Amino acid sequence: MFGVDADPRAVDAVRRLAAELAPGLPPENFRVEPVEAMTFPDAFADVVLSSAVLHFARDDAQFTAMLRSVWRVLRPGGLCFCRLASTIGMETRMRRVAGRRFVLPDGSERYLVDEAMLLDLTARLGGTLVDPLKTTIVQDQRCMTTWVLRKPVAP
Numbered sequence: 001m002f003g004v005d006a007d008p009r010a011v012d013a014v015r016r017l018a019a020e021l022a023p024g025l026p027p028e029n030f031r032v033e034p035v036e037a038m039t040f041p042d043a044f045a046d047v048v049l050s051s052a053v054l055h056f057a058r059d060d061a062q063f064t065a066m067l068r069s070v071w072r073v074l075r076p077g078g079l080c081f082c083r084l085a086s087t088i089g090m091e092t093r094m095r096r097v098a099g100r101r102f103v104l105p106d107g108s109e110r111y112l113v114d115e116a117m118l119l120d121l122t123a124r125l126g127g128t129l130v131d132p133l134k135t136t137i138v139q140d141q142r143c144m145t146t147w148v149l150r151k152p153v154a155p
Helices: 008-021 060-073 115-125
Strands: 003-005 030-032 045-051 074-086 095-098 101-103 109-111 134-138 142-150
Touching: 003 008, 008 030, 045 060, 060 074, 060 115, 115 142
Parallel strands: 003 030, 045 074
Antiparallel strands: 074 142, 095 101, 101 109, 134 142
16 A cells, blocks of 8 residues: 655555554655655556545646546556545535636535546546546535546557
8 A cells, every 4th residue: 555645744654554454564665745646657657546636636736637637646547536626416505716727515626527528537537437526516515526447458
């Protein structure tokens, strides 16, 4: 198991938890670095789990960089699981700030995706949806979409 976060406190917390639950797991497996600048090698991971991360992108450029980095470290045939905020199911309840930045009914500001964008990104990445997109509406405050895709095996 490996992980990254730009927040040193989050990485310290994960290192402590890992030491308790999986003694012997090297603490350097968990790195203080932004997702878009991960130092793990290409095709390193069998599975990448990105839960409630991508919607913190400032703009399209950072979102794209984050996604490219996640895809880069995933091995061919690997599984990418993303859970991120979206407009799906509450399109009229979100207030656009700029670009894909929105204020949600819960008052938070996030970078939001929609179904068309996720399907387009799946195609651009050459990925295959493993499961249909699924969105949970969280008490009429925000929408969290699950996007699961497999990276193609090189021919």
